[in-house]
Amino acid sequence: MTEYLRDSWYCIGWSSQLEEKPIGITVCGTYIVAYRGADGSIIAMDGRCPHRFAPMNLGSVNGDTIACPYHGLVFDRDGTCILNPHGGGAIPPNATLKAYPAVEHLGAIWVWLGTAEHADRSKLPMLEWWGSSDYxxxxxxxxxxxxxxxxxxxxxxxxxxxxxxxxxxxxxxxxxxxxxxxxxxxxxxxxxxxxxxxxxxxxxxxxxxxxxxxxxxxxxxxxxxxxxxxxxxxxxxxxxxxxxxxxxxxxxxxxxxxxxxxxxxxxxxxxxxxxxxxxxxxxxxxxxxxxxxxxxxxxxxxxxxxxxxxxxxxxxxxxxxxxxxxxxxxxxxxxxxx
CATH class of the missing domain: 3.90.380.10 (Naphthalene 1,2-dioxygenase Alpha Subunit; Chain A, domain 1)
Structure with a gap:
């Protein structure tokens, strides 16, 4: 089994792919969901619901939150479950999704899978020609x-x-x-x-x-x-x-x-x-x-x-x-x- 450098930026899609619907992708063996928050910023977290491990990218986005498509559990941008619509509404302690640093840069969506404090934007590519009207x-x-x-x-x-x-x-x-x-x-x-x-x-x-x-x-x-x-x-x-x-x-x-x-x-x-x-x-x-x-x-x-x-x-x-x-x-x- 391959070991990966997790303290690194990985491209998970082009900006044009992330419009109305979330995207789901496996990177370094980790399934990730990414979507735009209310302010247009990128939100990324584990892409499997902790309840029955449904693909979160098939769920619905409302502002900064995303709802599981299977049983409707709702998670905020930090991956915390804030709504359980079933029974008395109690939220299990393990009903969380790990959130990852994510940015939009040079027309692409980037996610940092390692230690959040190590996420360094200076390690993203710098391209003088990108965005130039001459190209x-x-x-x-x-x-x-x-x-x-x-x-x-x-x-x-x-x-x-x-x-x-x-x-x-x-x-x-x-x-x-x-x-x-x-x-x-x-x-x-x-x-x-x-x-x-x-x-x-x-x-x-x-x-x-x-x-x-x-x-x-x-x-x-x-x-x-x-x-x-x-x-x-x-x-x-x-x-x-x-x-x-x-x-x-x-x-x-x-x-x-x-x-x-x-x-x-x-x-x-x-x-x-x-x-x-x-x-x-x-x-x-x-x-x-x-x-x-x-x-x-x-x-x-x-x-x-x-x-x-x-x-x-x-x-x-x-x-x-x-x-x-x-x-x-x-x-x-x-x-x-x-």
């Missing part, structure tokens, strides 16, 4: 049938792109690996880990970039940043040869582990080119979803299935030079949990 943004979600650290490995090592995503995000291997793709990584206090890739003379861009700048050579920079437990953002820039404005394609990748065999993957993609073109936005969003849902997810799932375990390192895998960042992230995560 078009689309969001998405995918449930990955695999362990979250395998998904994290996949994101920190972009060398799989030209092979697994040749027709979507990665392009022809001859245009990246074949012309000397360079990888650098480093860590910073926080802890923060960077895994960066550079192609100085890319003969032709990937299909994703080609849709923005055309089929022209250029310089590629792909800078991935990871923060525990599983917050990643990618800064992708393509500089056309001969001058011209850079195509900037930043993205975020928020992983919320459900169990040893499932991960919630929330992602967003932005661009600074032709930002009012809704057809282009839809096309790029579909392209990204295809790469994640039809290429990454089946491969990661198949790898874990053939491993027969979610513990990669127990298999004593062959380690490539470009695995360094992913291995270091695992070490940092283990240190944070300790």
């Amino acid at each position: 078009a943004v689309s969001t998405g979600y995918l449930r990955v049938e695999a362990h979250y650290q395998l998904v994290m490995d996949n994101l920190l090592d972009l060398t799989h792109g030209p092979y697994l995503h040749a027709d979507t995000l990665g392009g022809d291997p001859a245009n990246t690996v074949g012309v000397g793709m360079r990888h650098e990584w480093d860590t910073q206090p926080g802890p923060v880990l960077h895994s960066n890739y550079f192609v100085e003379n890319m003969p032709s861009p990937s299909p994703q970039i080609m849709a923005l700048v055309g089929d022209i050579p250029g310089r590629l920079q792909a800078r991935m940043r990871w923060r525990p437990a599983s917050i990643l953002d990618l800064d992708l820039r393509y500089s056309p040869a001969g001058g011209g404005a850079d195509a900037h394609i930043p993205s975020v990748h928020y992983l919320a582990p459900e169990s040893d065999n499932a991960t919630h993957y929330f992602f967003a993609l932005a661009r600074n080119v032709d930002i009012t073109n809704e057809t282009l936005t839809e096309m790029l969003a579909a392209q990204v979803h295809k790469a994640f849902a039809e290429e990454d997810e089946p491969m990661i799932k198949a790898c874990q299935s053939l491993m027969g375990t979610s513990d990669l390192m127990s298999m004593k895998p062959a380690i490539l030079q470009t695995d360094a960042a992913a291995i270091q992230a695992r070490r940092l995560l283990k240190k944070e949990m300790a």
